[in-house]
Amino acid sequence: MSDQLYQERIVALAKARTGAGKLPSPTKSARRDNPLCGDRVTIDVTVDGNGKIAEIAHQVRGCLLCQASASALASVAVGRDAASIVDLRHDAERAIGRESGEAHEPFAAFAPVRDYKSRQECVLLPFEALQDALS
Amino acid sequence: MSFDIVAVRRQFPILSEIIDGRPIHYLDNGASAQTPLDVINAVRTYETTGRANVLRGVHRLAERATEAYENARVEVAKFLGVQPMEVVFTGGCTAAINLVAYSYGQLLKPGDRILLSELEHHSNIVPWQLLRQRSGIELDMLPVTLDGRIDLTALPRLLTNKTKLVSLAHVSNVTGALLDVRAVVEAARVVGAKVMLDGAQRAPHGPLDLPALGIDFYAFAGHKAYGPNGIGVLWAKPELLEAMPPFHGGGSMIGRVTLAETTWAPPPRRFEAGTPPIGPAIGLGAACQWMAALDWSAAHDHEMALVQRLMDGLQEIDGTRLLGPASLQNRYPVVSFMLDGVHPHDVAQTLDSFGVAVRAGHHCAQPLMDRFDLDGTTRASMAPYNDNDDIDALLAGVRHAAKTLR
Numbered sequence: 001m002s003d004q005l006y007q008e009r010i011v012a013l014a015k016a017r018t019g020a021g022k023l024p025s026p027t028k029s030a031r032r033d034n035p036l037c038g039d040r041v042t043i044d045v046t047v048d049g050n051g052k053i054a055e056i057a058h059q060v061r062g063c064l065l066c067q068a069s070a071s072a073l074a075s076v077a078v079g080r081d082a083a084s085i086v087d088l089r090h091d092a093e094r095a096i097g098r099e100s101g102e103a104h105e106p107f108a109a110f111a112p113v114r115d116y117k118s119r120q121e122c123v124l125l126p127f128e129a130l131q132d133a134l135s
Numbered sequence: 136m137s138f139d140i141v142a143v144r145r146q147f148p149i150l151s152e153i154i155d156g157r158p159i160h161y162l163d164n165g166a167s168a169q170t171p172l173d174v175i176n177a178v179r180t181y182e183t184t185g186r187a188n189v190l191r192g193v194h195r196l197a198e199r200a201t202e203a204y205e206n207a208r209v210e211v212a213k214f215l216g217v218q219p220m221e222v223v224f225t226g227g228c229t230a231a232i233n234l235v236a237y238s239y240g241q242l243l244k245p246g247d248r249i250l251l252s253e254l255e256h257h258s259n260i261v262p263w264q265l266l267r268q269r270s271g272i273e274l275d276m277l278p279v280t281l282d283g284r285i286d287l288t289a290l291p292r293l294l295t296n297k298t299k300l301v302s303l304a305h306v307s308n309v310t311g312a313l314l315d316v317r318a319v320v321e322a323a324r325v326v327g328a329k330v331m332l333d334g335a336q337r338a339p340h341g342p343l344d345l346p347a348l349g350i351d352f353y354a355f356a357g358h359k360a361y362g363p364n365g366i367g368v369l370w371a372k373p374e375l376l377e378a379m380p381p382f383h384g385g386g387s388m389i390g391r392v393t394l395a396e397t398t399w400a401p402p403p404r405r406f407e408a409g410t411p412p413i414g415p416a417i418g419l420g421a422a423c424q425w426m427a428a429l430d431w432s433a434a435h436d437h438e439m440a441l442v443q444r445l446m447d448g449l450q451e452i453d454g455t456r457l458l459g460p461a462s463l464q465n466r467y468p469v470v471s472f473m474l475d476g477v478h479p480h481d482v483a484q485t486l487d488s489f490g491v492a493v494r495a496g497h498h499c500a501q502p503l504m505d506r507f508d509l510d511g512t513t514r515a516s517m518a519p520y521n522d523n524d525d526i527d528a529l530l531a532g533v534r535h536a537a538k539t540l541r
Contacts, residue, residue, distance in 0.1 A: 003488070003539065004488075005484060006481070006484075006485070006539065006540060011539075011540065037480060037496050037497075037511075038496050038497040038501065038504070038510065038511055039480075039510075061510045062478060062480075062510065063478035063479075063480040063481050064477070064478055064481045064540060065481075067478075116484070119480075119484065122480070
């Protein structure tokens with residue numbers, strides 16, 4: 001059943017909409033599309049003098065997995081620099097089974113996506129946008 | 136005559152497949168239809184008793200292959216109501232449209248215009264944009280009405296004496312709307328423009344009479360019409376094929392090759408460079424025969440009854456909206472819908488767990504999604520072998536998604 005995919009924690013992350021919206025005056029913004037499914041993520045950030053994220057907001061036109069991932073990312077992104085976001089991405093990749101090892105919260109919630117290869121890019125798209133914005 | 140759905144279903148082996156303990160409810164026919172035993176057997180017969188290259192060999196296997204390949208052309212021509220030598224085998228519907236964009240496009244001049252619409256599949260947009268980059272032609276777009284039809288009231292405004300071609304979907308792959316071909320042809324004739332139809336979503340629903348439509352080009356895909364992958368068809372009026380330069384160069388498409396220059400073979404050979412997809416063409420011939428043998432009046436009624444059942448069922452689910460005509464008039468069995476608060480991919484994923492195969496997303500029609508400001512839709516597309524169980528399984532899945540995902 002798809003209920004195995006759409007487990008409560010993923011649905012809750014999506015519904016939380018942490019960081020959903022726009023920033024009034026972002027330092028950087030980036031938009032990424034998944035050409036296969038049409039999902040689109042736009043991320044705004046403000047970055048402090050040390051290259052650390054001070055504020056983050058995202059607009060997701062995409063599925064529940066993409067929304068949940070953006071929400072999870074926004075919940076832990078503040079205070080992190082680009083290298084630290086790469087670490088978070090590894091965590092997400094571990095959660096969905098693309099890398100070995102144990103994933104930490106909040107991305108551990110995405111473990112059910114392991115069995116749905118066609119949906120894994122949905123989880124990673126917010127990272128793509130954020131990494132673009134920070135580059 | 137009543138429609139014997141059991142007999143039709145029996146001809147499609149894949150429909151008795153069980154996945155994770157559930158039967159398959161295949162409602163993604165608009166992407167790829169399933170294939171009947173007649174087609175599977177025709178390809179198998181070629182591969183096991185007549186596999187060889189076509190046209191060039193003198194041995195008996197080559198003769199068998201050539202005969203089967205050319206017989207397939209005859210079957211496709213009968214299905215379209217045209218002459219076999221007007222039928223060009225291509226790699227698919229996209230390849231057929233690209234062929235026209237390249238070869239007919241060579242005959243156009245900078246400033247000439249081509250008229251498309253906002254609801255076209257990317258395969259009937261991008262080849263023309265590429266042509267625009269190459270040759271300086273201009274593109275115009277017919278708008279789309281609120282109920283997902285091409286708005287033909289804009290024809291007088293957008294057709295000019297610069298318009299050389301109107302290329303439109305015969306049936307929309309998103310909304311299922313059938314084009315009023317007569318209105319398009321009449322308006323195009325006034326300015327001397329040719330008319331091309333992308334028949335990918337129409338051809339799987341029964342034989343055609345292309346000369347009666349008054350059009351100039353027709354393209355469709357084999358795999359959506361119960362045939363194999365890797366085969367498609369371009370039909371064009373013979374005088375147009377005769378005037379068009381080749382698309383691809385290579386073997387089989389030549390008259391005479393010298394190191395200085397080459398003359399072209401007459402159509403259709405001119406447009407079939409290299410070894411063609413022989414087995415797939417033979418399979419498509421069998422698919423056209425299979426379609427020709429079906430009672431399409433009854434099959435169409437059956438398909439439309441499924442559309443009605445689906446639309447009625449969706450209306451009972453809170454927060455569903457249709458994208459496309461609300462009636463059964465002038466439409467084919469493609470139904471797109473949205474479930475408020477749930478992304479189409481999540482609807483489709485839920486449906487998969489109910490054994491229901493649908494397509495979700497932009498359906499390679501992003502300009503249409505932009506027109507309605509949509510992320511995408513969930514699309515059910517029916518074939519004659521679908522039944523009420525398929526629709527009911529879909530509705531159960533949508534109800535589940537509505538309950539659990541919002």
